Amino acid sequence: MSSTGEGREQVCAMNSRTPQPRPDTVRGVPMHGVPAQRGPSRSGGAPLLDEIAGMLALRGCRSVLDVGCGEGDALARFAGRGLSCVGLDPSPTALRRASQRLGGRAFLLRGGLSDLRMFGESTLEAVTCFGGAGLVDDVERMLAEFQRVLRPEGVLVLTAPTTADRDYGRGMEVARHTFCYQGTFWRFYERDELRRLMADWRVESVRRRSWSEPVRDPRHQPRRARDSWVVLASNPFDD
Template sequence: MSADHYDDFAASYDAENQASLLNTFYNKPAILDLAGDVAGHRVLDVGCGSGPIALALHERGALVTGLDGSPAMLAIARERLGEDVPLHVGDLAQPLPFDDDAFDDVVASLVLHYLEDWGCPLAEIRRVLRPGGRFVVSINHPTVRVVTHPDDGYFETYRYTETFEFDGRPAALTMWHRPLRDVLRAFTDAGFRILVVDEPAPSPDTPAELLPPRIASGERSAFLCFLFLVLEAA
């Protein structure tokens, strides 16, 4: 699935995620927490979509650049970010339009699991990161498929499609499962050192009505959904 597939439902996707559990109160705060103090950092947000994380990084003082394959998503991002943040239409499967060592940090939020081949994307991200720069990543947690689809082969890399509803509009998303060992090996083979692997709880600011019952009751503190990593350009 090419990223411009999002053009078909960009507005509804953005509207849905403005107050969603998984994006606004789970993925976004976890990414920002792992990114930490980014004031003055040159940050590339790859797969920036409609720009909510790019905006948060910009508001924290980062010098943000966004890249996404969907022109419609970038049009929404431009409205959100104004003219201060450079935005580029680009495909992660192709060479990135940036110089070597151009960024201090790269953020890839919920984008890598759309790609079958991680070789070129990770090599390019490593290239544009300065030595010692950080790569902050979130992906679908590999073990979730074991729970939801126990008959599928966990140790295989395979494509699957799921249908979601965004602000009342159905949309089919095609993604790739790969086991945890292959996820970690892909990063280290690309020249990254693994600093953090995290499975965080939802933000404490999450409205109770959005939480799964066992989380809202206090019986559980977290749930399996996304996997978060911080990597260093070795």
């Protein structure tokens, strides 16, 4: 099997049970589109979101950008703590629901990671990204963009799925801890791998957290829990 991105795209397209995606959306999600939030939500991960909101407030953050904000689960909690909030997401449906929910308490932008270029260097106090590390095709570039827009000592909180997450193993394994499922690559992480990826950051903690999402249809069996690493890091001063 080819180890190039092109070869991985072909494998993913052939093995997807859904219609073949457009070429720019196969692989992990490209830099221009992080999908709606795949991290903790109000349905099951509310305590973790409340904890993160409190963490930002205690560190003196007055504003935050949530990348891949989805329907605004995290933004609602951040706004409740008095933070000025900006949400970025490529899905117009998710943003419409976020707008209805937040009622003007956050500034919402349609876009993906590549749209971070609208923010200047060293302009943001805090960035959050829930689940995006499991979906983008270039995690190193994603982290570099976060580092570019954060001020020195600016705060980053992100979640990344562990190998114990309920979706681990779905689809066809195309690389270590990486699976092609329904036209998308899903990447899962071990703690040491995350620390290596974030060697240029001041990593304060990498904790493992789990939460369960309620089953809406009583005919269905409860699904395995979500399981993620929660990373708290800061952008170091340049030497």
